[in-house]
Amino acid sequence: MRVNPSYISNLAASLNQTQAKVEQLTAQLSSGQRVNSLSDDPLAAGQNVLLLNQIQRDDSFTQASSLVQGQLQVADSALGGVVSQLTQAISLATSANNGTLNASDLKSISNQLAGVRDEVLALANTSYQGQYIFGGSETGTVPFSISGTTPAAATYNGDGNVNFLVTPNGQRIQLNVPGDKIFMAGNANDVLGTLNQLIADFASGQASSTAIADTTALSTAVNFVSQQRVVLDNSLTRLTAATEAAGNEKMQLTAAQTNLMQADVADIATQLSLSKTQQTALQSVIAQVGAGSLFDKI
């Protein structure tokens, strides 16, 4: 049988291969990454893109949600203030309607009601970070203004647009309620209109014939404001839930991504040790057999 006389060069090639393997393993150990180039694991590399996309999206949503939470809380507390102001207005109007008050008392109540109205107006014009929150999309314009007297008229300068924040899983969370839907919803639910009417009812010192009906209307309007407040409360609840879900998802995905891409240190260390042993063995073999031929013995 003939043999390849230059088989030592093959051994050298094997030595190079082991060397390359050692290099690759050391690179994995030092970077902590199992997949250091796309061809190491093409499927994992592709999955990694999608996982990171979702992780970063969850991350970004958590930040955006903290931005809007402030706005929703300000809107909620403004509406809370409106409800307590209106409750006060109702008790004022009710005491004025019981017929025991004299003209100056009634005028005083009318003035107090005007004070309540101004307070409600101020709350309706609440702004957050310089943006009016009850103006629909017209966040740069003061949403409500009052003009004229007995009865004064309220004007809405905003629009009916609603903003949404989209969660990573596609839920649309309502971020605002346009002011006209809360304060000037028309008919029985017209908060500012009813208040202006009541002010006019008692302004002369004589309770007007519509005073009782207007007081009842204000009670209805308070309920309506509370209902609108629930919309914002719902948004806040959904937002908190969505943020928590995003946080949980991020944690799970990060774990998955780490599993997918991270090097298994124990496994690599074992492989490295095997490669080193092989390298040493090959070196000894080359040193042993490299010497001489039959010519040495002649």
Add this chain to the structure above:
Amino acid sequence: MGTISSAFSLISGALNADQSALSIVSSNVANANTPGYTREIPNWQENDPVSINGLECGTGVTQTGATSVRDRILTERLNQQQQMAAASGSRLAALNAIQALFTPDSGSTSSRAGDIGSDITGFFNSLSALEANPTNNALRQQVLSTATTLAGDISNAARMVSTQRAALDQEAAGMVAQVNALTASIAQLNGQIQSTSPGADAGVLEDQRQQDLSKLSQLIGMNQITTENNGLSIATTSGMTLVSGNSNYPMTTGVVNGVTHFFVGTTDITSDLASGGGSLGGYLAARDQDIPQVLNSLDQLAYGISTAINAQNNAGTNLNGVGGTGVNPANPSLDIFNPPVGVTGSAAAMSVLITDPNNIAAAGPAAGSGDDSNTVAMAGLADFAIVNGRSPSNFFSNFVTALGAIVGEVQTENTAQTASVTQLQNQTNALSAVNLNDEAVAMQQLQRSYQAASQVFAILNTIMTSALNLGVQTAVS
């Protein structure tokens, strides 16, 4: 009947034969490490006997020269395997350089730099964040800055890939001179072999020719055809003749559509070479198939994102209350990205046009500045099939998987082919390389037989002396 003088001439023939065999062995030992050298074995031939008075007499031995021990089928198989291994090797080198541009993002901030996948996510995330507060200048700036990063990284990747392509192109063009030198040398050797050794193996000349063929196999894919009088024709894999007899047909290069093409005479053999093999084939495969695919994917990504985002931004109203061309065609355009003319070249040309963050049309048409409906629509494009039927992230994910798979495939191919080359090389070496142990044995054998023949000669000499002196010992010594 043989005589003493015929024994003399017989044994001196044997001494000559041993000497020439020894010189063959010496030549083998001397060339033990010469690349392409094929070991030679001495040819021994028993001389024709003569019949004298009905008695057959041997007339000794003659050395009829040396024969190179080679298997041309094996060598040809080795050459062919070498062509494939060289092709996958050079293609792999090119692909490795390309995939290094798309190192997977480990998830840490530092590894995110330059990662297009994270850039895409970052850009759409900045739009999602703008939903929270559409009039906020910082958030608007963030959209512009992520858009700039995305456009910068995509165009940068496209430019780097193009640069690699140009480098491969030069590398490939530079090989032509080597190929031509080798084909010229083979043609010349053909001529020499046909005139000196038309009927048999040409020994050293054949060694040189095989060595040239082996070198040529590293460079290009080719077929060899043995012709009459021990000639050799060489043609490209699809049959374009490069060497025929003692003439060669040099390759020339010329630039067609911005890349180097290869010609023999006026025939364009570029695609022939690209599919053929050898380093040149590998470079051309990377240049003409792999890199254009990568570039096309980047172009589609850039085209899809730019077109969809531009259209959506133009469908909204900017912070100053001005709608884009989608709202009113007479208005100035609110293109965020440089609008691509067509898919081709859009990656390299991708850039951000607007400098004023107020020009991000966060609001819907005819809505107030605080509206975010158009932002919601723009951020929603992240999940829309805007890039060749896929969402941007999905498209990029598929792209990296496809690229990684190709590199992996070529890697496996190359490993297998290299192993096969090693195996064939082992077989060829076992047959044709100089084995010093064998030569030592041959040397010893020849030494013994030479010594024996010398001894025979000395004895014959004594016998002859005895015969001449007719028993008187002193006359002739």
